[in-house]
Amino acid sequence: MKAPSTGMALVTGAARGIGFAIVERLARDGRTVIVSDVDETAAYEAAGHLRDRGHRADALSLDVSSVASWRDGIESVDRRFGPVDVLVNNAGLAYVEPSESAAIEHWDRQIDVMLSGVFYGCQAVAQHMIPRRCGTIVNVASIGGMGGWPQRAAYNAAKAGVINLTQTLASEWGPYGIRVNAVAPGVTRTDIFRKLVAQRVASELDYVRRTPMGRLAEPSEIAAVVAFLAGEASSAITGITLRADGGWVPWANPHPSA
Numbered sequence: 001m002k003a004p005s006t007g008m009a010l011v012t013g014a015a016r017g018i019g020f021a022i023v024e025r026l027a028r029d030g031r032t033v034i035v036s037d038v039d040e041t042a043a044y045e046a047a048g049h050l051r052d053r054g055h056r057a058d059a060l061s062l063d064v065s066s067v068a069s070w071r072d073g074i075e076s077v078d079r080r081f082g083p084v085d086v087l088v089n090n091a092g093l094a095y096v097e098p099s100e101s102a103a104i105e106h107w108d109r110q111i112d113v114m115l116s117g118v119f120y121g122c123q124a125v126a127q128h129m130i131p132r133r134c135g136t137i138v139n140v141a142s143i144g145g146m147g148g149w150p151q152r153a154a155y156n157a158a159k160a161g162v163i164n165l166t167q168t169l170a171s172e173w174g175p176y177g178i179r180v181n182a183v184a185p186g187v188t189r190t191d192i193f194r195k196l197v198a199q200r201v202a203s204e205l206d207y208v209r210r211t212p213m214g215r216l217a218e219p220s221e222i223a224a225v226v227a228f229l230a231g232e233a234s235s236a237i238t239g240i241t242l243r244a245d246g247g248w249v250p251w252a253n254p255h256p257s258a
Contacts, residue, residue, distance in 0.1 A: 009230065010034040010077060010084050011062050012121065013091030015042035017190040018140065022088055024226045027055035031086070038064040038091070053089045054098035064091045066108075070124040083132060087119040087125045089162075090140040094192055094194030096201045099153045114158035115165070122169055122180070131177045137231045139166050139182040140222075143245045146184065159184075159209040163241045170239030179238040181229045186245025188217040192227055211248030 013019040015037035023033040027050050035050070035106045037043035040061035050057035060077060063069040077084060078136045092114050095106040118139055129135030144152055145159030163182060170180040170226045187193065193216075196202040208215055228234055243249055 006030050007085030008032045008034065008077075008083070009086035009088065010036055010038050010060070010082055010165060011090055011189045013086040014088075015039055015046045017192065018188060018219045018222050019088075019090040020046055021223040022226050023057065023091060024055075025049065025220065025223035026086070026088075027053075027057055027229065029227055029231070031254065032056040032058075034058055034079060034081070034084075036060040036073065038063050042053050064089070064121060065112035067120050070120045074124045074128065078128065083128055084125050084135070086138070087121055088120050088140065088226055088230070089137045090211075091117060091119075092140065093240050094152070094155050094196075096196060098151055102153060111158050112152035114155070115161040119165060120160050120190060122165075125170075126178060129178050130173070133177040135178045135232050137169070137178065137180045138226050140178070140226070141166070141182040141184045141241055143186050143243060143249050144234070146243075146249055166241060167239045174238055178229045179234075181234070181238060182217075182241040183222060183225045183229060183242050184243045184245065185213065185222045186217055186223055186243070186248045188219060190219060208250065210251075212251050215246065217246060218246055 009031045011019055011023045011033065014023045022243050023035050027033045027117060033050065035043045035047040035057060043059040047057040049167040062073045074084065082180050091224040093110060096254040097108065122137055125135065125137065139162050142159040144156040145163050149156055166182040173180060193202065196203055222244055225242055229242065
């Protein structure tokens with residue numbers, strides 16, 4: 001049997017949803033996990049739940065859109081626990097609104113968190129990983145970054161940027177032994193999705209009918225893909241974006257019922 005993964009993993013936006021599923025899976029795999037989130041109270045509560053289950057976990061208040069927050073956070077983690085072996089950039093948010101009337105502050109916030117924030121995190125950990133000549137980064141992109149989804153201009157632009165950024169950093173940092181990959185979830189059953197359904201911005205039935213596998217993804221399934229990309233089983237893989245979308249992207253049938 002293969003030995004469990006070891007080392008320390010920092011996951012952003014990890015207090016709930018896909019992020020919490022990721023830290024939970026990495027902890028089960030044997031890693032020490034840092035639950036980072038802009039919601040400090042929720043981060044400490046989530047880390048406490050993991051410790052109650054016997055896992056090695058702690059929390060970090062982190063605003064991914066702030067370079068200073070990243071700098072201070074990485075220094076704090078390095079001082080308290082040692083170097084970050086795995087970084088998972090997961091933090092995100094979504095506003096669904098017509099592009100012609102979308103609030104500019106919503107555009108700025110989504111780009112700041114989901115594109116600039118990903119770069120800031122990658123840069124912050126790479127400055128520690130490069131001298132050690134090892135490390136793994138997994139960025140959470142989206143199938144939204146692979147095509148046009150109306151009323152999601154900023155979200156999709158940010159995720160498309162993450163996909164290209166992943167390729168660029170993998171090419172640049174590969175010689176230092178750093179792997180950079182991304183996972184692109186399809187429609188996943190999260191609190192954000194439930195909120196969109198409650199607001200009647202999204203229809204679960206329509207999404208299920210549009211997905212060849214006939215169901216939504218669960219957060220634990222996305223976490224399993226992240227764990228694969230973070231682990232030794234993917235040691236020869238860098239620069240890819242691995243879809244976990246139930247066949248959404250390759251499906252070309254325009255009629256969901258056909």
